Amino acid sequence: MAWDSASLRLTDMKGPIGIFDSGYGGLTVFKEIEKQLPEFDYIYLGDNARTPYGTRSLEKVYEFTLEGVRYLFEQGCNLVILACNTASANALRTIQRKNLASFGPQKRVLGVIRPTTERLSEFSHSGHIGLCGTTATVNSGSYVIEAQKYAPDIQVHQQACPLWVPMVENDEIGSEAAHLITQKYLSELLGQHPDIDAVLLACTHYPLMYATIKAHLPEGITLISQGELVAHSLRDYLSRHPEMEALCSKGGSRIFLTTDSPESFERLGENYYSAPVHSQRVDIEAKKNPHRSGEDLN
Numbered sequence: 001m002a003w004d005s006a007s008l009r010l011t012d013m014k015g016p017i018g019i020f021d022s023g024y025g026g027l028t029v030f031k032e033i034e035k036q037l038p039e040f041d042y043i044y045l046g047d048n049a050r051t052p053y054g055t056r057s058l059e060k061v062y063e064f065t066l067e068g069v070r071y072l073f074e075q076g077c078n079l080v081i082l083a084c085n086t087a088s089a090n091a092l093r094t095i096q097r098k099n100l101a102s103f104g105p106q107k108r109v110l111g112v113i114r115p116t117t118e119r120l121s122e123f124s125h126s127g128h129i130g131l132c133g134t135t136a137t138v139n140s141g142s143y144v145i146e147a148q149k150y151a152p153d154i155q156v157h158q159q160a161c162p163l164w165v166p167m168v169e170n171d172e173i174g175s176e177a178a179h180l181i182t183q184k185y186l187s188e189l190l191g192q193h194p195d196i197d198a199v200l201l202a203c204t205h206y207p208l209m210y211a212t213i214k215a216h217l218p219e220g221i222t223l224i225s226q227g228e229l230v231a232h233s234l235r236d237y238l239s240r241h242p243e244m245e246a247l248c249s250k251g252g253s254r255i256f257l258t259t260d261s262p263e264s265f266e267r268l269g270e271n272y273y274s275a276p277v278h279s280q281r282v283d284i285e286a287k288k289n290p291h292r293s294g295e296d297l298n
């Protein structure tokens with residue numbers, strides 16, 4: 001923390017790294033980030049009360065994501081990671097272009113799509129990768145567009161898997177219904193091209209379904225989870241941006257916030273995070289907090 005001669009200069013205040021997701025899914029990314037960058041302070045925020053985002057309109061995902069990002073900035077974060085593909089696909093660019101400047105010159109928000117697409121070529125020999133994502137991620141076309149830029153040798157074939165998030169959020173990951181629906185999604189995806197040799201889990205909730213998905217995937221097809229890819233990319237980003245790294249505090253603390261029941265978050269969150277989580281409920285909705293300016297929502 002730095003002081004000038006007369007007052008605290010807010011722009012120089014260090015803060016925790018914020019991790020945002022629509023619910024529990026971002027914990028699968030946070031777990032990997034924490035492994036690679038354990039020294040930092042973190043605030044995890046899950047908008048469990050309004051999950052799933054993946055079946056909502058672009059406008060709603062943007063509105064909710066902006067509320068989450070704003071809340072994390074208000075808690076002192078200077079850097080926020082959208083550990084959610086749906087939010088990254090539908091809100092990241094607009095927040096970066098339209099809203100970020102109003103939060104202060106030192107604030108940054110990053111997503112998960114570019115870090116993932118930059119590494120796609122490592123996983124496929126054929127150049128054909130299948131993608132499982134939420135309806136909103138698939139409809140945005142973000143992965144197809146980003147792959148053209150960052151992995152031009154890869155053709156992405158997309159499959160919306162709208163029932164997987166509710167199954168994960170309701171702890172139904174290995175049920176009979178989960179197996180049936182997984183078989184259906186994968187056969188539709190693999191039916192799109194005979195040379196698909198890797199499948200990307202382009203939703204941070206899906207690693208929880210890993211065993212069920214793997215059970216229905218033919219031998220020789222690689223299943224890609226993105227947590228490690230995103231964590232590696234963040235470490236690289238911080239080493240290339242020492243000015244940002246200097247604004248991220250290093251006390252090793254972890255705070256978990258949810259917009260829904262902390263009891264449920266603690267019970268289910270542990271499955272994603274692989275360790276106990278102690279959470280607090282917070283309200284991030286701008287309309288219920290009239291002291292917050294609504295100007296960024298316009």
Ligand code: DGL
Nearest residue numbers: 025052053054085086204
């Ligand atoms: N975890 C989010 C993602 O990565 C989506 C979950 C949801 O639909 O809310 O896409």
